[in-house]
Amino acid sequence: MLNWDTMFASRSSRMRASEIRELLKLLDRPDIISFAGGIPDPALFPDQEFKQAYADIFESTAVNSALQYSVSEGYKPLREWLVGQMVSLGIPCELDNVFIVSGSQQGLDYLGKLFLSPNDTALVTWPTYLGALQAFNAYEPAYDQLTPSGNRTPESYRAAAAAAGGKVKFAYLSADFSNPTGETVDLAGRRKVLALAEELDIAVIEDAAYQSLRYDGEPIPPILALEIAEKGHINDTRTIYCGSFSKTLAPGLRVGFIVANAPVIRKLVLMKQAADLHSSTINQMAISDVAERGFDAQVAKIKAVYMRRRDCMLAALQKYMPKGTSWTKPEGGMFIWITLPEGMDGAKLLAKSLETAKVAFVPGKAFFADGSGANTFRLSFSCANDQMIEDGISRLGKLIADEIGG
Template sequence: MEFERLLASRHHFMKASEIRELLKLLDQPEVISFAGGIPDPEFFPREAFQRASAEVLTQAEPLQYSISEGDLGLRQQLKAHMADLGVPCGVENILITSGSQQALDYIGKLFLSPGDTALVESPTYLGALAAFNAYEPRYDRLQVQGNQSPEVSTAAAQAAGSCVKFAYVVPDFSNPTGETLGCGAREALLDRATTLDCAVIEDAAYQALRYEGEAIPSILSLELKRTGDINRCRTLYCGSFSKTLAPGLRVGWIVAAKPLIDQMVLIKQASDLHSPTLNQMLVSHVLSEGFPAHLEYLRKSYRERRDVMLNALTSYMPDGVHWSQPEGGMFVWLTLPPHIDGAALLKRALEQEKIAFVPGQAFHADGSGANTARLSFSCGKPDSIREGVQRLARVLTAV
């Protein structure tokens, strides 16, 4: 049977994730990998989850169907958490998702018709592009640090027969660059979104992992100061416990105006009914058991690894290579000399030095950025990070 003719047109927009393929390299002990932007499993609070499991599984509730909005106890905890971030809201403004990746998929499904315009930075999170691609948008470059005129985006969208639906950003320690938007840039983004009358998608997956510097208010909190009511806000805030507790549980959340949450609840009901109740209740219990101390431990541990990588880059990289200076998160972004292609460099690095990273072109919706690369320091021990940077520097020096 020829299945190709039966498939929806959107399948042409679905592409394999370069990062997911590179994660397979982690099983090869001789390879030092800076590829996977994943938390170190040594930092998972396994004992806390074991205690939570013993308590939660004394009842039948975690094994039963539940409401699509998510476990009420967890949403109440998230309500308090968001209030601490300057976002007073109700539980009705919160939807629990199966990781923030599902949140991005739901947002794409809710907002995008084929040909609609999504504003994204260049580079931007590869997983967001994968989630949005299925809904066949066109992309326009979002320049949050410059003086990009909203009229330019409007004209480009209209010329393509569409309109701008949302602007997507990772404002804190961005994946892939590690960079952070300042408060002024966040305010300017809100101004631009207001002029365009589009939504703002705030992907806050790394917000809790700040290692230095002053915390910057979330985009949603800044908008709330303008509107005074979350149900009048255009910003959707996407959070996740994957980077701070355990990614395997797949627990994320969306905070937004109730009319938008109501629509995504309908999507949730048609998709998977609800996120696993057991996982949500486990997270809820662990949050109540020393989570601030666990978070401080994560920050201290990841900060040490970031510092080792930055110092090694300074010590070993040849002239012409530049990199970001992240204040948190898991990533350092390399900009290579213009003539060096990141994908070709990866092939050579694997063959000659057994070192892996993610070529940067995949993070650019327009196919640019061939001379860039993403390095992750989250899973490397200090000695391994130093050795890996030395290996990569040797390859770069040779080319």
């Protein structure tokens, strides 16, 4: 018999199924209340706006270019709109600084491929976005813990990277309402990350997938904006800003973007040409049309709904969670992070919860590059109505209390 395992590249051994992707299958089970999927509520998609956008494309001469091969950099009117958006965030840039990808997940994969040789080190937070770990794993890196509020020395990072057989190449973080914790890096923490990157001479990958979803608190400038203010021009910066329309308009169209200095963008364009030539042109055109006509109104609509659901979940947690548990209080995004008493295991709790309480969540261990965090789990409130939240958190609180007491 043919043994495929002997033929696969060594990097394939680091590929793992996403626990979140597997848990999303539970959304089809009517008996399960799911707080697992970190996905937007489809009831909030601007479906009529997209219906009109696609109709307009097919009823015009633009349909020929929409269905044809296109440039790898991305649809020019969409990139021009993004230039305007970036300026509003304190990130003045030009067309050559904006690159369209097939969802920001593809952008993370490209950046892993661009920077990481086997045994190089990626700095990530503990915990961090699981999809980033999956994207980077294919390039066989080592990981070290990024602590934006800490005081670890650059020398210690260099030494650890050398011991792993490579160099530190980048720091990856989500500064606003991160997946999975919902936490935000404060201004001082962002400046510390930039200072560390300067000392180590590495890139900073700023994952801004949830940046638009702030419900309260004062906005903090993106890391890239801080660096541009310090250095004067985007082409002199080391921060790479990754954005997405998945959380604001529609994830199924797979349109994301990267904003960075021109030399990095040029390299990414070459990678795009070798991988899939370009992202779907017609989807980019539709996104561009819908964004130009009403992006701010769409964001305001979803923020109002998600903020209410966040508040409902925080109130339910306060009401039903037993002593010994703690949770984050996010100012935006889609997630709340639960910490259980030491010794408890989120994965074992999930197995029991699915069997008895009929509530799904994501165990926290998968979000830690070092395999720690067993006593944590992630809740998402984006697709749950008030009654689901009340019932689900009540059941979950009782289950946890029984486990603590048992």
